Amino acid sequence: MLLRVRAAVAQLVAGLGAGAQPPAEPRGGGDGGSPAGASFCRPAFLQLTPEELRRADDHAGRAVQSPRDGRRRLPWSTGYAEVINAGKSQHNEDQACCEVVFVERRPSLRGRLPSRESSGELDRGRKGFYFHYWALFDGHAGSGAAVMASKRLHLHICEQLRDLVDILQDPSPPPICLLHDTRAGPAEPSRVPLTEDDGEVPNDAVPRFHLEKAVSHESLVIGAIENAFKHMDDQIERERSSQRLSGGCCALAAVYLMGKFYVANAGDSRAIIIRNGEIIPMSREFTPETERQRLQFLAFLRPELLGKEFTHLEFPRRIQPKELGRKMLYRDQNMNGWAYKKIEEDDLKFPLIYGEGKKARVMATIGVTRGLGDHDLKVFSSNIHIKPFLSCFPEVRVYDLTQYEHCPDDVLVLGTDGLWDVTNDKEVAGVVMEVLTSYEPNDPCRYTMVAQELVVRSRGVLKERGWRLANDKLGSGDDISVFVIPLGGPGNYT
């Protein structure tokens, strides 16, 4: 059985300004119709009883949570498992969402009837289409942003797609220009006749090119998801005071729409596809190290954002004042290599990017450079804002499910960094193959078993010297959340 969401879309859009109501709660949501709030909760699809919720929140036991057998199953028999951290924060700051969302064509306000026959008639006479959606949100400095994003991001994606219902279902290339404003009028797009002979010639610049770029349907979906992340971030900003939304979160979302997966990542979660034993990366991480040049470039162009406390240059370690005048290795926004420079007074400031690997930080504060929220985040005991350096925009990668015949052992794995910090791609692929072969291909529990095993192997077991992996190395003390999504024919599952 599916979890279906009727996107209640009345006043969702960002354009309504600060007084906008949050969209109505999806059916099956954990806290009814009340505003998202920042209170601790677990994903609605886990359907935890209060007693189960208490157990899930226990840092000592770190019991692995999954949708229970006999309760509602996730779409496509998706596997899911999570575990709380070993005590680094009061609650599990990861959040998850899995939904099937109906995108309804925006109704005509002018009362004109839609004329296209190609539009889908899928939901009791309403025109639109469905998308499947899975997402993980890894919160930091509070759970408010992650909780709200887990309840809202798919509705923002739905809202962005509403204008595209007809366009995406029409096989001809999307129109470059729409005749009418679809928010105020009918959604039906019409091409502007460029040959229209009304004698009007643009006079602001002589057109040197008479080109028209072809834009694909796929890139419209990518644009819709990108802007949905932006609107989600705007909503968190607007409502952070009234809803007491604290912190920020990384967001990793997979949207399945018309035969394609769109995997959108903003932060340091990760998605991989395992197909016939082969690993296909579906995301990359956005950290101070991977985004160093973007951040240095911004700081170079807008030095006022550094509040006279930081330098945009990178040095391999802190410089001591007595080293003034000596030569030290550095790199700037243009460089990938290193060179020596004479240390000047200004170089004694703290570097914008500092530290290596998991310890790398922007302005000594935050270790991820994309995500939602963090609007109030400042450098410790200063008035320097971090947010201008963070991007809420995801990178979206596309995987065409129709280009390859998938078997039931082919999966898309989404995991927060709690998984990947201790288990690499290859190890994850190994666990996936190992567990799946021990269950019948048509056993709907097998993907949950994989998810649980991935979480258990990354958490480890509690010994006298903390949580330990099989090889006696330290297990992940972080929150861990994993989706295992089977690719072997969605048609078989929906």
Add this chain to the structure above:
Amino acid sequence: MLLRVRAAVAQLVAGLGAGAQPPAEPRGGGDGGSPAGASFCRPAFLQLTPEELRRADDHAGRAVQSPRDGRRRLPWSTGYAEVINAGKSQHNEDQACCEVVFVERRPSLRGRLPSRESSGELDRGRKGFYFHYWALFDGHAGSGAAVMASKRLHLHICEQLRDLVDILQDPSPPPICLLHDTRAGPAEPSRVPLTEDDGEVPNDAVPRFHLEKAVSHESLVIGAIENAFKHMDDQIERERSSQRLSGGCCALAAVYLMGKFYVANAGDSRAIIIRNGEIIPMSREFTPETERQRLQFLAFLRPELLGKEFTHLEFPRRIQPKELGRKMLYRDQNMNGWAYKKIEEDDLKFPLIYGEGKKARVMATIGVTRGLGDHDLKVFSSNIHIKPFLSCFPEVRVYDLTQYEHCPDDVLVLGTDGLWDVTNDKEVAGVVMEVLTSYEPNDPCRYTMVAQELVVRSRGVLKERGWRLANDKLGSGDDISVFVIPLGGPGNYT
């Protein structure tokens, strides 16, 4: 026999300011000790007679030029070929350089004797090492920048490496901080003892991390090459009036040093390695399309650079004033996908990036976004400078020659866009394999034969309807220049 260059380094560095002399001419240079100038010439290693030069400059015949048999051979028996364009500019605006450069350790100005025994004693008692160097420069809007860069870039690389002579020959990790300024004192690096107990504690910021990043020898070479490009660009800027240097150029340089190839690319030339029939890309192109987001980000942060004539948003085609208020596809600096927006007054400006493929332009002016020169380039009949949007920094890729046993058929191919516009990677690999198998593996001419064949196949033959390829498609009407560098054991060639 090798072409050896003694880098005369006296006053090369940019630090000497506008009055600096250009470095002395490399031995074998085409115009003796005179300043580079902007006059037309062909690579010195071609050793063209005046009559041959005239023939090379003939747009109708488009004779392919290569180093002649019986004259000086290029290092490693490197193959080279070039041909002039079909008339798009008066002269061949491509330039090439191939040298072996000795990097001499900077002498001690304080008279202290070097103490390291690990330093090389390679050149009659002088401490230093050699690097091999091949480079292509694809000029535009005049040949001045390309000619100067072809005569000087390797000397700037040499100059940057001089401070690293001892460090690169010492197997221990490079020192983070040097005790002395090597320009003013001995080049010998010394580690700053971090445990030094002098009671001095940095008081400008509480150190939160006690990390020291490891920096590799390789990344020092990358940094040296990056800064050499910058110094080259600065020199062109300084001397463009006195030397009448016009235009700009793409630059693609391959440096072989201590067992590794460093391939540095700024522009739309391309390098690939063909190894055992497999293609390994060694560069990527920098164009308005590949660098769209960097350019849009800059324009978004510095709108004054657009001179009120351009918008940083991208649209699939020009907007007509009568379309105001309608919705049109766009994307901004954060997006990879496309979305609709309502057209406002500001959107009627010309887009910063416009056009597709080879026709894409920055501010309707230039089709490459990295390179040297172009300091005076402006938007047609305006006072809007293009240079702020262009980067002189290359991307440097490293290939470790010692990690794989190469056979005589393994080559590194460098080509200007005249080659790649009509012949793709796979076709180039096909020609390489086809030609090489028809010559003995130890025939030193075989790489020249490959280079010639690549140029001929991209130029095509002159028919009644212009230059045509074997498949009757249009051949490249651009200048075409190609290096074919054998990887099969440099030890056998040097």
